Amino acid sequence: MNLKKNDDDKYSILLPTYNERENLPIIVWLIIKYMRESNLKFEIIIIDDGSPDGTLDAAKDLQKIFGDKTIVLRPREKKLGLGTAYMHGLKHATGEFIVIMDADLSHHPKFIPEFIKKQKESDYDIVSGTRYARGGGVYGWDLKRKFISRTANYIVQVLLRPGASDLTGSFRLLYKRDVLEKLITSCTSKGYVFQMEMIVRARQLSLTIAEVPISFVDRMYGESKLGSNEIIQYLKGLLYLFATT
Numbered sequence: 001m002n003l004k005k006n007d008d009d010k011y012s013i014l015l016p017t018y019n020e021r022e023n024l025p026i027i028v029w030l031i032i033k034y035m036r037e038s039n040l041k042f043e044i045i046i047i048d049d050g051s052p053d054g055t056l057d058a059a060k061d062l063q064k065i066f067g068d069k070t071i072v073l074r075p076r077e078k079k080l081g082l083g084t085a086y087m088h089g090l091k092h093a094t095g096e097f098i099v100i101m102d103a104d105l106s107h108h109p110k111f112i113p114e115f116i117k118k119q120k121e122s123d124y125d126i127v128s129g130t131r132y133a134r135g136g137g138v139y140g141w142d143l144k145r146k147f148i149s150r151t152a153n154y155i156v157q158v159l160l161r162p163g164a165s166d167l168t169g170s171f172r173l174l175y176k177r178d179v180l181e182k183l184i185t186s187c188t189s190k191g192y193v194f195q196m197e198m199i200v201r202a203r204q205l206s207l208t209i210a211e212v213p214i215s216f217v218d219r220m221y222g223e224s225k226l227g228s229n230e231i232i233q234y235l236k237g238l239l240y241l242f243a244t245t
């Protein structure tokens with residue numbers, strides 16, 4: 001996909017990592033391939049939270065190969081949660097647009113140029129990847145995980161009507177920078193529920209949201225960090241969201 005007409009904009013791609021040593025070089029390589037093929041200006045900001053598996057060393061090697069303009073490292077000393085990792089990355093982002101994605105290859109970088117094309121169609125504030133619209137899908141999750149994701153999504157759809165079909169994370173969002181800054185100040189979640197809160201708050205702020213169908217493929221290397229503690233935080237976050245909406 002060639003997007004030459006729009007190549008004045010710069011895209012900051014935020015990659016939060018915790019124990020993603022095997023995945024990081026592959027995802028970074030793929031992002032660079034798809035962004036370069038589409039003639040897009042970009043930087044990749046890696047926010048590693050003191051991963052014990054040496055993810056930061058892998059990130060440093062990538063920075064040596066691709067340079068510190070393309071690979072920006074903003075590590076933190078310990079695991080402080082996915083939501084605050086995005087906020088931390090945003091503080092250092094220099095692009096006009098921000099892309100948020102998982103680093104474990106569940107989100108394929110080939111969709112980024114599609115998001116960008118969609119954004120340009122009608123100058124949308126946000127473009128969200130969706131697994132739950134025609135053309136999207138989830139691959140590799142067991143029934144339990146699919147059920148949890150679908151149910152959480154359904155409950156929020158019915159109660160809050162946020163105007164997007166995929167809320168339970170797995171988002172890949174493209175935000176205008178100023179919009180994201182405004183949005184983030186109205187979000188309080190620290191963990192995984194952060195992504196859902198952002199869409200709900202975006203609706204309250206009357207921001208425009210477009211969707212692009214994506215396929216989510218479960219990771220091959222490493223483990224999900226969505227453990228029982230994160231799920232409890234998620235549920236608490238949901239209750240808070242209902243109470244404050």
Ligand SMILES: Nc1nc2c(ncn2[C@@H]2O[C@H](COP(=O)(O)OP(=O)(O)O[C@H]3O[C@H](CO)[C@@H](O)[C@H](O)[C@@H]3O)[C@@H](O)[C@H]2O)c(=O)[nH]1
Binds near residue numbers: 079106
């Ligand atoms: N820096 C940092 N990164 C983190 C942390 N926790 C998770 N990550 C990173 O965040 C990304 C997503 O984490 P996963 O552990 O792979 O999440 P998942 O189980 O696949 O969950 C998926 O579905 C959730 C909701 O259903 C989504 O919220 C999530 O983004 C993801 O798409 C990965 O790149 C992971 O390394 C953290 O505390 N700190």
Ligand SMILES: [Mg+2]
Binds near residue numbers: 102104106224
């Ligand atoms: Mg994952």
